[in-house]
Amino acid sequence: MQNYTEKVNSFKEAMSNYPTGVNVVTTVDENDEPIGLTVNSFASVSLDPLLVLWSIDNAVSTFDKFMETDQFAVNILASNQTDIASTFAGSEEDRFSKCEWRLSEQDLPIISDVMASLQCKVFKKVEAGDHVVLIGEVFNIDVQDKAPLLYHKRKLTGFPQSFHEE
Numbered sequence: 001m002q003n004y005t006e007k008v009n010s011f012k013e014a015m016s017n018y019p020t021g022v023n024v025v026t027t028v029d030e031n032d033e034p035i036g037l038t039v040n041s042f043a044s045v046s047l048d049p050l051l052v053l054w055s056i057d058n059a060v061s062t063f064d065k066f067m068e069t070d071q072f073a074v075n076i077l078a079s080n081q082t083d084i085a086s087t088f089a090g091s092e093e094d095r096f097s098k099c100e101w102r103l104s105e106q107d108l109p110i111i112s113d114v115m116a117s118l119q120c121k122v123f124k125k126v127e128a129g130d131h132v133v134l135i136g137e138v139f140n141i142d143v144q145d146k147a148p149l150l151y152h153k154r155k156l157t158g159f160p161q162s163f164h165e166e
Helices: 004-016 063-068 082-089 161-165
Strands: 023-028 034-039 042-047 050-057 071-076 101-103 109-111 116-128 131-143 149-152 155-158
Touching: 023 050, 023 063, 023 082, 023 109, 034 050, 034 082, 034 109, 050 063, 050 116, 063 131, 071 109, 071 131, 082 155, 109 116
Parallel strands: none
Antiparallel strands: 023 034, 023 071, 042 050, 050 131, 071 116, 101 109, 116 131, 149 155
16 A cells, blocks of 8 residues: 555656646736636536636635636647746746737737637636636637647647647
């Protein structure tokens, strides 16, 4: 039987070998200032209604702001946007000055040239361990024909172009 530390290390190793897409989730705070963070805990949930989910660590600096919002955008990064993923994963406060972006008609920050953006209203929040899972109902989608950025083996990598073209 593994002890807790061994289980955590094995879990991290197993999950690091599972490739995931890389996203920047954005919203605006009470002062209409854009906020965002890099996440790879993103998945589709339902087609009727259109639901997606992502999870946020209780200890992240923007946690309270995301708990107060009633909408968010999931910006699914393209394979050439590793710099954006790194910027929004860091602790720098003015992350939006490092990329091109715009406010949507619904006042959500949308990062330019992403593979896709999904604008969502909060459907439900579920406490789960040291995270909260935010489920969003998608109300607007913009998709571009681009290869996605992936996180695999604790590294950011582009999706192999040969797979994207098939």
